[in-house]
Amino acid sequence: MSHSTTFMPSTETIFEKIGENTMVVNMGPQHPSTHGVLRVICELEGETIIQCKCQIGYLHTGMEKEAEYQQYQKCVVMTDRMDYLNANGNNLAHALAVEKLLGCEIPKRAQYLRVILAELSRIASHLVWLGTHALDLGAMTPYFYVWQQREYILDLFEMFSGVRMMPSWIVPGGLRGDMPDGFEEKLRSFLSSFPKELEVVENMLVENPIWKERTYDVGILSGKQALELGASGPIARASGVPWDLRKSAPYSSYEDFTFDIPVGNKGDVYDRFLVRIAEMKESVKIIAQAIDGLPAGDFRTSDRKISPPPREELDNSMESLIHHFKLWTEGYRPPVGEAYAAVEGSKGELGFYIVSDGSNRPYRWHERPSSFMNLKALEILAVGRLIADVVAIIGSIDIVLGEIDR
Amino acid sequence: MAAPMAGEERLDVVKVREALGDALKKVKVDRDDTFLCVERDRIVDAIKALKDDPELDYSYFAECLGVDYSAWPHERDLEERFEVVYNLYSLKHHARIFLKVGVNDGQTVPTLKHVFVGAEFPEREVWDLFGIVFAGNEQTQRFLLPDDWVGFPLRKEFPLGGEDVLFDKGEHGPAVEDISRPHAGESFPGKTGTEEVSGR
Numbered sequence: 001m002s003h004s005t006t007f008m009p010s011t012e013t014i015f016e017k018i019g020e021n022t023m024v025v026n027m028g029p030q031h032p033s034t035h036g037v038l039r040v041i042c043e044l045e046g047e048t049i050i051q052c053k054c055q056i057g058y059l060h061t062g063m064e065k066e067a068e069y070q071q072y073q074k075c076v077v078m079t080d081r082m083d084y085l086n087a088n089g090n091n092l093a094h095a096l097a098v099e100k101l102l103g104c105e106i107p108k109r110a111q112y113l114r115v116i117l118a119e120l121s122r123i124a125s126h127l128v129w130l131g132t133h134a135l136d137l138g139a140m141t142p143y144f145y146v147w148q149q150r151e152y153i154l155d156l157f158e159m160f161s162g163v164r165m166m167p168s169w170i171v172p173g174g175l176r177g178d179m180p181d182g183f184e185e186k187l188r189s190f191l192s193s194f195p196k197e198l199e200v201v202e203n204m205l206v207e208n209p210i211w212k213e214r215t216y217d218v219g220i221l222s223g224k225q226a227l228e229l230g231a232s233g234p235i236a237r238a239s240g241v242p243w244d245l246r247k248s249a250p251y252s253s254y255e256d257f258t259f260d261i262p263v264g265n266k267g268d269v270y271d272r273f274l275v276r277i278a279e280m281k282e283s284v285k286i287i288a289q290a291i292d293g294l295p296a297g298d299f300r301t302s303d304r305k306i307s308p309p310p311r312e313e314l315d316n317s318m319e320s321l322i323h324h325f326k327l328w329t330e331g332y333r334p335p336v337g338e339a340y341a342a343v344e345g346s347k348g349e350l351g352f353y354i355v356s357d358g359s360n361r362p363y364r365w366h367e368r369p370s371s372f373m374n375l376k377a378l379e380i381l382a383v384g385r386l387i388a389d390v391v392a393i394i395g396s397i398d399i400v401l402g403e404i405d406r
Numbered sequence: 407m408a409a410p411m412a413g414e415e416r417l418d419v420v421k422v423r424e425a426l427g428d429a430l431k432k433v434k435v436d437r438d439d440t441f442l443c444v445e446r447d448r449i450v451d452a453i454k455a456l457k458d459d460p461e462l463d464y465s466y467f468a469e470c471l472g473v474d475y476s477a478w479p480h481e482r483d484l485e486e487r488f489e490v491v492y493n494l495y496s497l498k499h500h501a502r503i504f505l506k507v508g509v510n511d512g513q514t515v516p517t518l519k520h521v522f523v524g525a526e527f528p529e530r531e532v533w534d535l536f537g538i539v540f541a542g543n544e545q546t547q548r549f550l551l552p553d554d555w556v557g558f559p560l561r562k563e564f565p566l567g568g569e570d571v572l573f574d575k576g577e578h579g580p581a582v583e584d585i586s587r588p589h590a591g592e593s594f595p596g597k598t599g600t601e602e603v604s605g606r
Contacts, residue, residue, distance in 0.1 A: 057550035064535075065559050069566050100437055227466040227497070230524030241497065243466075248500040336480050337436045340493065340504070342468075353491070355473055357480060364473045368493070373469065376527050405550055 033391040036401030052382040059405035067365035071331035080166035083403040088121035089345040091170035096341035097352035098172035101334035109297040110174040111253040119283040124153040125346035133395035173307035174300025215269040219381040219393040230373035233348025238275045239267030245344040269396040331360040371399040409501035425455035446507045467522035468493035472536040477562040484508030517542035535560040
């Protein structure tokens with residue numbers, strides 16, 4: 001295959017210049033404001049961007065190929081590593097897709113615990129976004145405040161699973177284990193302290209003249225444009241689209257909880273900031289309702305062909321022993337067909353499209369990556385803005401390169 | 407909310423059938439999801455019919471993806487080797503619909519990026535991983551994979567790993583065995599990966 005072997009960043013191959021007397025500026029893939037290994041190439045006229053292209057793939061690890069060689073229960077650990085800031089959301093989307101293929105019902109308790117984990121993940125993800133976004137625009141202080149709160153959430157995940165960032169705790173069939181002792185108290189103390197801590201950070205930015213100068217009227221996206229781009233989640237909502245999958249297509253008992261969908265009206269960087277702040281407050285409401293109304297019952301389905309039998313049963317039931325053995329050696333075999341299940345992740349619609357050929361491994365395993373679809377907005381929003389605004393726009397889109405490249 | 411119905415069938419299915427006629431080959435309902443199998447050349451018409459109709463308002467383009475059915479042991483919806491699956495969502499009715507087209511090697515699927523600008527990235531990804539060409543969105547450069555990658559990894563015949571990737575004669579995988587040029591990380595020729603050292 002003919003290609004050049006130089007490792008110098010070449011921009012000629014990526015696009016042709018459209019203007020005269022313009023300058024091409026390369027940003028990334030190693031750049032603190034690109035939130036990972038994103039490479040952005042901008043053509044500038046003076047300081048104004050007239051063309052912008054994203055180069056991705058530096059983190060591509062071929063997870064979709066790998067999954068075709070793994071049993072369903074082993075695919076779970078790959079989902080965490082896609083959007084690693086919202087790992088529980090990915091686990092949930094994958095579990096729902098596999099459960100749709102299997103046609104299995106999940107006990108109410110497991111559904112509520114899933115909601116708690118997913119919403120905690122959403123808060124943690126938004127906190128990272130808030131800290132880094134503010135840091136990009138020169139506000140250093142919020143970073144330390146939000147990191148403290150995120151540590152607390154990661155501690156909660158650690159109580160559940162022993163793992164801080166990649167819990168893999170939501171599996172097809174329910175959860176891996178029940179809520180641990182002491183979790184409820186710790187969660188409740190978080191729920192009472194977090195809104196105050198969030199307010200501290202919010203007050204640092206919301207009326208801050210420098211912050212407003214950098215974000216107000218920057219990167220305006222209309223609602224129609226957002227939908228045509230395939231942009232979802234906080235980006236679409238900031239542009240005035242009142243659409244949230246938790247409301248419009250409730251999964252995992254979201255219909256039991258009362259919460260609002262924050263919607264912006266302008267669709268600029270500032271609106272996206274406000275929407276995400278408001279979403280964190282709504283998440284706190286959902287978690288409080290879920291923990292208050294947590295039903296008794298099992299944390300996984302009673303179908304022993306999908307989820308393992310309890311340890312005690314193995315000592316006195318031969319059937320349980322067989323199920324245990326079959327499950328961990330062979331896994332389960334969903335019926336032939338294809339299924340798509342989507343959840344409202346922290347960055348937008350997060351879905352899994354799985355094709356089963358009746359074997360214990362997926363025939364095709366695909367994630368609908370929200371950041372990947374949202375990223376296209378950058379190429380459109382940056383045009384006509386100053387080079388300094390690119391940093392603000394990337395931050396407001398909230399990308400995770402692990403999910404974009406997979 | 408569910409999709410609006412027109413008698414027995416979903417309204418969107420009826421509308422697509424009106425717009426396409428025989429080009430709508432099959433309607434499949436699997437686990438509450440509706441899949442429309444459409445003639446490849448008419449996919450843009452089908453999606454425009456869904457998008458532009460104010461009664462349906464499929465204004466959100468979720469994604470498109472490829473599937474390689476060459477190792478599929480069961481009955482198929484379409485005859486061609488690959489399928490491209492489009493995923494659209496209507497915000498008016500909060501309904502989802504899937505459209506499928508079949509494509510073989512050497513054939514092209516019309517691009518959708520003029521209807522939904524967001525289709526550009528997923529189409530590039532499908533080309534990069536499956537080698538399905540989208541007419542109007544042809545690529546010369548790799549998207550997710552390295553620039554010197556050979557082959558399309560999500561095709562079923564492409565090996566996951568092992569020798570075939572690393573030590574192949576240039577048919578699969580990163581072209582590290584191309585000894586006409588020193589490969590990445592090699593400061594002088596003949597040290598790694600050549601026959602003399604590996605004994606092959």
